[in-house]
Amino acid sequence: MKIALITPPLGIKNQVNRPIGISYIKAILKQNGYDAKVYDFSTTDKLTALSILQKEKCDVVGITVFSDTRQESLRFAELLKKTDCKIVLGGHHPTFLYDQIMKNYKFVDFIVMGEGEITFLELIKTLSSEKNKFETIHGLVFRRNGEYFVNAPRNPIENIDTIPFPDYSDLDPSMYKILSSLRYKKNYGIITSRSCSYSCDYCAHRWFSGAWRARSIENTIREIENVYLGGITHIWIIDDSFTEDPARAIGIFEEIIKRNMKVSLAMNSRVNACNEDVLKVFKKAGGYRVDFGIESGSDKILESMNKRVNFDKAYKIRDICSRLGITVKWNFILGYPGETTETFVQTKNVIKKLKPDMLSVSILRVFPGTPLYNRLIKEKKVNESFWLGTNSGLHYFGDGSYEEVMRKYLRLMLIWAVQFRVRSFLCLINFVYGFASANPRTIVYHFLNTVRSVVIGRG
Numbered sequence: 001m002k003i004a005l006i007t008p009p010l011g012i013k014n015q016v017n018r019p020i021g022i023s024y025i026k027a028i029l030k031q032n033g034y035d036a037k038v039y040d041f042s043t044t045d046k047l048t049a050l051s052i053l054q055k056e057k058c059d060v061v062g063i064t065v066f067s068d069t070r071q072e073s074l075r076f077a078e079l080l081k082k083t084d085c086k087i088v089l090g091g092h093h094p095t096f097l098y099d100q101i102m103k104n105y106k107f108v109d110f111i112v113m114g115e116g117e118i119t120f121l122e123l124i125k126t127l128s129s130e131k132n133k134f135e136t137i138h139g140l141v142f143r144r145n146g147e148y149f150v151n152a153p154r155n156p157i158e159n160i161d162t163i164p165f166p167d168y169s170d171l172d173p174s175m176y177k178i179l180s181s182l183r184y185k186k187n188y189g190i191i192t193s194r195s196c197s198y199s200c201d202y203c204a205h206r207w208f209s210g211a212w213r214a215r216s217i218e219n220t221i222r223e224i225e226n227v228y229l230g231g232i233t234h235i236w237i238i239d240d241s242f243t244e245d246p247a248r249a250i251g252i253f254e255e256i257i258k259r260n261m262k263v264s265l266a267m268n269s270r271v272n273a274c275n276e277d278v279l280k281v282f283k284k285a286g287g288y289r290v291d292f293g294i295e296s297g298s299d300k301i302l303e304s305m306n307k308r309v310n311f312d313k314a315y316k317i318r319d320i321c322s323r324l325g326i327t328v329k330w331n332f333i334l335g336y337p338g339e340t341t342e343t344f345v346q347t348k349n350v351i352k353k354l355k356p357d358m359l360s361v362s363i364l365r366v367f368p369g370t371p372l373y374n375r376l377i378k379e380k381k382v383n384e385s386f387w388l389g390t391n392s393g394l395h396y397f398g399d400g401s402y403e404e405v406m407r408k409y410l411r412l413m414l415i416w417a418v419q420f421r422v423r424s425f426l427c428l429i430n431f432v433y434g435f436a437s438a439n440p441r442t443i444v445y446h447f448l449n450t451v452r453s454v455v456i457g458r459g
């Protein structure tokens with residue numbers, strides 16, 4: 001059976017991370033004697049991608065679908081269906097919107113909900129046996145005689161050390177680059193734990209993959225060592241909540257130091273789950289950048305986000321990072337329901353106090369599967385049919401009108417860019433790079449990014 005697992009053509013210029021999810025699926029198929037090929041078409045044009053797959057004559061094509069890129073994925077799937085293959089979708093978007101997809105896109109044969117390793121393996125086993133007993137596969141949505149059926153959900157894999165390492169053998173490592181210390185380095189994104197034990201209102205992870213589960217230090221370090229020995233020296237730990245168990249995080253960094261691996265490390269963390277001990281050993285192991293989400297400067301908004309962030313702890317973490325020479329990127333969201341001029345100003349004041357090295361302020365996007373989305377649907381403030389249209393992300397503009405929020409947003413961005421002296425040089429380079437892109441939306445995006453992150457050194 002010929003199986004392809006793909007990221008669809010997305011028309012983007014640079015890809016930073018390998019497609020981790022489908023590469024995990026390839027690995028588990030291989031472990032069980034099935035061969036699948038992974039294609040990352042995110043930077044490939046549609047016709048080239050199509051002709052590659054047409055030549056392959058696949059029996060099954062599995063596609064990752066994000067909400068923002070669902071149209072690209074679905075349009076491509078429709079074209080592929082003409083080659084008479086089975087179309088299987090996976091990822092966050094179809095996990096939550098399987099009803100809408102199965103009703104409106106008849107060329108989709110299967111949807112894998114949540115973590116895909118075991119469900120997809122069972123599907124391939126069933127298709128190979130030609131018994132077609134799909135109803136016994138937990139986590140699967142399937143079509144039969146014009147109707148579709150939704151099976152019981154599958155529990156997330158408890159011991160994630162049992163999953164083989166993602167198999168990237170089909171991918172070109174030089175494609176995944178990141179700007180670090182003013183030059184591009186080959187990047188390796190790694191997931192050392194799944195999910196998160198918080199449940200922020202705008203985030204779907206708890207609902208997508210249950211409780212926080214971590215790989216052991218030994219299992220994680222083996223993957224890092226493999227890639228290091230393969231010549232990659234930039235590792236980005238992209239877990240949702242990497243430092244949830246600080247002792248485990250420290251253990252991983254200590255192993256990197258002990259094994260004398262000369263790597264540059266970046267990580268995502270959470271203010272409440274980070275401390276000086278973690279940051280010190282992170283720095284010693286090659287750590288140079290941490291991303292934190294604060295999201296708002298207003299207690300009221302933070303409460304409705306269920307964010308559980310402590311500003312004093314954030315200032316303390318900023319001081320420690322500053323002392324250790326670690327760059328910090330702070331992420332904020334504007335336009336949450338309940339956002340007012342007063343809460344805008346509160347956010348502005350917190351940013352001012354943080355003196356960020358790097359800053360990302362985005363307007364709220366609402367994703368299916370989040371408590372926020374479900375509430376806005378119930379209150380009829382957003383409509384599920386949005387996803388059938390061609391606009392990419394579902395933005396929500398709080399209680400103000402679009403124009404009102406954009407006006408405040410642009411004004412604040414301009415003031416902040418100058419006032420906070422953000423030294424995000426990388427954003428400027430991104431901006432120049434973005435201009436080379438033909439997509440006007442990308443240009444506007446990079447323009448806004450730069451306006452809010454102009455480089456004038458830290459004062």
Ligand code: B12
Nearest residue numbers: 017019020021062063064066067068090091092112115116
């Ligand atoms: C790394 C990352 C990226 C990287 C790499 C993406 C890539 N090529 O894989 C970059 C930075 C490029 C990126 C970009 C985007 N991302 Co992103 N990203 C992540 C992040 C942090 C980790 C993804 C990951 O590898 N997880 C680990 C693996 C094991 O899990 P997984 O990918 O979910 O895969 C499992 C299942 O979903 C399923 N599965 C996935 N695909 C398939 C396919 C098949 C056929 C099957 C059967 C199963 C299956 O099985 C996998 C194994 O269990 C997640 C957050 C998260 N924790 O997942 C956000 C996340 C996936 N990203 C998100 C978004 C929105 C985006 C963007 C659309 C943002 C944007 N507007 O630009 C773009 C997409 C365009 C693109 N270029 O790919 C959202 C998706 C929400 C949604 N409803 O769509 C997430 C969940 C973050 C969030 N905001 O909550 N992203």
Ligand code: SF4
Nearest residue numbers: 196198199200203240
């Ligand atoms: S936003 Fe971050 S901290 Fe909040 S639930 Fe999601 S992953 Fe966890």
